[in-house]
Amino acid sequence: MGPGMFSAGDWSGLARGLDEDGWALLPGLLDAAQCRSISGLYDAGSGFRSRVVMARHGFGRGEYRYFSYPLPPLVAEMRAGLYPYLAPIANRWCERMGQAACFPDDHPSFLARCHAAGQTRPTPLLLRYGVDDYNCLHQDLYGAQVFPIQLAILLSRPQADFTGGEFVLTEQRPRMQSRVEIVPLQQGDGVLFAVNQRPRRGLRGDYRVTLRHGVSRIRSGSRHALGVIFHDAT
Numbered sequence: 001m002g003p004g005m006f007s008a009g010d011w012s013g014l015a016r017g018l019d020e021d022g023w024a025l026l027p028g029l030l031d032a033a034q035c036r037s038i039s040g041l042y043d044a045g046s047g048f049r050s051r052v053v054m055a056r057h058g059f060g061r062g063e064y065r066y067f068s069y070p071l072p073p074l075v076a077e078m079r080a081g082l083y084p085y086l087a088p089i090a091n092r093w094c095e096r097m098g099q100a101a102c103f104p105d106d107h108p109s110f111l112a113r114c115h116a117a118g119q120t121r122p123t124p125l126l127l128r129y130g131v132d133d134y135n136c137l138h139q140d141l142y143g144a145q146v147f148p149i150q151l152a153i154l155l156s157r158p159q160a161d162f163t164g165g166e167f168v169l170t171e172q173r174p175r176m177q178s179r180v181e182i183v184p185l186q187q188g189d190g191v192l193f194a195v196n197q198r199p200r201r202g203l204r205g206d207y208r209v210t211l212r213h214g215v216s217r218i219r220s221g222s223r224h225a226l227g228v229i230f231h232d233a234t
């Protein structure tokens with residue numbers, strides 16, 4: 001487990017995927033036992049700061065819980081461990097979008113900035129979907145401080161534990177219609193993707209596209225996922 005399992009060569013491929021597509025796959029980030037232990041936390045019920053029933057807010061159908069601090073060790077390690085690989089990519093995006101390069105090298109420094117801005121509540125979350133549940137296209141923005149890349153990990157087994165329930169990304173280009181991509185995830189795979197905006201290379205230089213993500217309807221079974229967002233919430 002962890003970012004250390006990806007070589008420097010892997011990371012240059014991941015960075016290229018993020019730059020070109022706005023997302024990149026981290027295959028086998030967690031093993032089956034780790035997936036089971038994290039999804040098992042959902043019903044254990046302790047270690048969370050709140051529970052959201054998505055239908056009550058128009059977010060879709062299904063529910064999720066935000067972890068409280070201290071995060072489970074595996075979640076804390078992934079959040080702090082991945083960040084240093086992502087910060088240079090995020091800073092390149094800032095530069096290409098004409099924003100001052102903005103992100104410190106390590107996660108504690110970025111969290112200190114969030115906390116100083118009043119964003120003190122942890123954002124990593126565990127999601128649980130049953131039959132007919134889905135997650136509407138959305139963006140995980142929780143305040144002015146935004147780290148532009150986030151991670152989601154599929155904890156359940158497609159076909160064995162559930163069918164349907166595909167992870168979907170849309171990309172909206174200025175004055176144009178949106179494009180859709182389905183990210184093929186197996187149990188334990190992670191996907192890194194743009195939270196909000198990212199630069200896209202055009203014929204006449206870079207322009208900004210806006211991403212949203214969601215999950216299509218679960219056709220059978222149940223599906224768990226772990227979301228790791230790098231900024232904290234107000």
Ligand SMILES: O=C(O)CCC(=O)C(=O)O
Nearest residue numbers: 127152167215225226227
């Ligand atoms: O259930 C999923 O795969 C996506 C969850 C999500 O919206 C997130 O991790 O931010």
Ligand SMILES: [Fe+2]
Nearest residue numbers: 139140213227
């Ligand atoms: Fe999300």
